[in-house]
Amino acid sequence: xxxxxxxxxxxFLARLEQLELVTRKIFAGRMKGERRSKRKGQSVEFxxxxxxxxxxxxxxxxxxxxxxxxxxxxRLFMEEEDLHFYVLIDNSLSMDFGSPTKLHYARxxxxxxxxxxxxxxxxVVVKTFSDRLAPGLPALRGRRSTWRLxxxxxxxxxxxxxxxxxxxRTFSLEASGKGIVVVLSxxxxxxxxxxxxxxxxxxxxxxxxxxxxxxxxxxxxLTGDLKLVxxxxxxxxxxxxxxxxxxxxxxxxxxFRSELHDFCxxxxxxxxxTSTDVPxxxxxxxxxxxxxxxx
Numbered sequence: 001x002x003x004x005x006x007x008x009x010x011x012f013l014a015r016l017e018q019l020e021l022v023t024r025k026i027f028a029g030r031m032k033g034e035r036r037s038k039r040k041g042q043s044v045e046f047x048x049x050x051x052x053x054x055x056x057x058x059x060x061x062x063x064x065x066x067x068x069x070x071x072x073x074x075r076l077f078m079e080e081e082d083l084h085f086y087v088l089i090d091n092s093l094s095m096d097f098g099s100p101t102k103l104h105y106a107r108x109x110x111x112x113x114x115x116x117x118x119x120x121x122x123x124v125v126v127k128t129f130s131d132r133l134a135p136g137l138p139a140l141r142g143r144r145s146t147w148r149l150x151x152x153x154x155x156x157x158x159x160x161x162x163x164x165x166x167x168x169r170t171f172s173l174e175a176s177g178k179g180i181v182v183v184l185s186x187x188x189x190x191x192x193x194x195x196x197x198x199x200x201x202x203x204x205x206x207x208x209x210x211x212x213x214x215x216x217x218x219x220x221x222l223t224g225d226l227k228l229v230x231x232x233x234x235x236x237x238x239x240x241x242x243x244x245x246x247x248x249x250x251x252x253x254x255x256f257r258s259e260l261h262d263f264c265x266x267x268x269x270x271x272x273x274t275s276t277d278v279p280x281x282x283x284x285x286x287x288x289x290x291x292x293x294x295x
Contacts, residue, residue, distance in 0.1 A: 007111040007150055012281055016112055019285075019294045020120045021085055023180050023206045050074055084139075084179030085117040085124050086205075088171065089156070092130040093232045094188050096158035098214025098276050105212055106184035107153045108280045113182060114149045116294060118142060123177070126152060129167035130160035133174070161232035162189040164196035172199040181205045182293070186212055187260055190233075197269060207269045208293055211260060215277045218253070220246065 008016075052061060052072035060075045087110045095103040110126060117124040118140060126149065127136030137152050164185070175181075181200055187193045187209075200207045222241045230236070239245065257273055264271035270291050274283055288294050 007108050007153055008115065012112070013115065015281075015285065016116050017119055019116050021083065021113070021117055021122060021180060022292055022295050023083060083117075083120075083122040084175075084177040085113070085122045086171075086175065086179065086181040087114060087124070087126045088168070088181060088183045088185075089126070089128045090130070090162065090164070090183070090185030090187075091128045091134075091156055091158050092160055092162035092189075093158050094162060094186055095212075098216050100276055101158075102186055102212045102214055102276060103156070103158055105274075105276045105280060106210075107156055109184055109210060109283065110182075111150055111153050112280070112284045113288075113294075114140075114153075115146055118145055118149065123179075124149070125175075127171065128156060129164070129171075131163035131166065132160075133167040133170040163191060164189045164193055165191055165199075168196040168199045172203045175203065175205075178204060179206065180293070181207055183207070183209045184212060185209070193260065194263060197263070197267070201267050201269065208291070209260075209264060209269060209271045210283075211257065211271065211273045213253075213273070213275055215275050218250075218275055220249070222246070 050073065052074050056074050062073050062075050065071075065073050089103075089106050089110055091103055095101065095106065114124050114126060121142060124140045124145070125137065126140075128134045137148065140149060164187070168183075183197075183200075189196075197207070197209070224241060227236055227238050261271050261273070263269075270293070272283075272287060272291055274287070278287075284294065
């Protein structure tokens with residue numbers, strides 16, 4: 001994409017450094033990070049006591065308290081949490097539309113959120129999907145991995161038709177840890193989105209979806225007799241574009257967006273709709289803050 005604008009500019013990166021990703025759920029991590037968990041574990045920060053029961057690790061008995069009270073207590077500590085942050089980018093051919101394209105907009109969002117995760121020592125995984133889940137990046141961690149994230153996203157090209165259910169089923173089987181997963185897509189899949197999103201819900205992920213449309217899709221500037229061809233499967237239809245037809249198109253589009261939103265609300269999925277006309281820095285700094293993904 002030689003003519004595409006840069007994903008992130010230095011001034012915006014400086015603003016992102018002040019943010020962190022937030023999960024509505026608590027997950028136990030494999031490595032010790034900087035994020036505090038409510039789960040009691042065995043790190044260095046003391047949290048509380050509880051009565052000793054048979055089978056407890058004797059190394060955590062507080063003998064000083066036993067000497068004073070003649071009762072056995074176990075010391076509890078706050079466990080540090082290692083957050084897994086997954087970004088799934090739809091790079092099917094339908095995302096290669098608009099100016100800027102929906103895919104470029106998704107790449108920018110992924111770059112911003114991924115950078116926030118890296119500077120906070122979260123474990124960041126970025127993958128793409130069309131009719132399958134692509135290998136993507138291995139787990140990244142730390143600020144020094146920023147160049148790998150931006151290099152991967154900068155080279156990302158649209159490819160293939162969409163099969164979201166197949167791709168997210170593969171992801172749900174392969175994902176090694178629980179955490180936050182953000183899906184960036186237009187959700188225009190002829191097979192639907194319901195089965196795909198259920199795979200994430202079953203995995204008990206903290207799920208956010210960001211539905212991206214181009215302004216050209218929301219308000220098409222079309223008139224007359226046209227032949228419309230599906231970019232993904234070459235299905236064609238000849239239509240005469242009239243004002244009543246455009247009105248029905250917009251009504252159907254609004255219904256599609258509303259149905260997706262309602263589906264997500266019923267299943268505890270946090271959803272956000274955006275147009276590529278919305279500056280992506282405003283999306284991250286304002287709208288995603290309001291949704292509770294970043295703070």
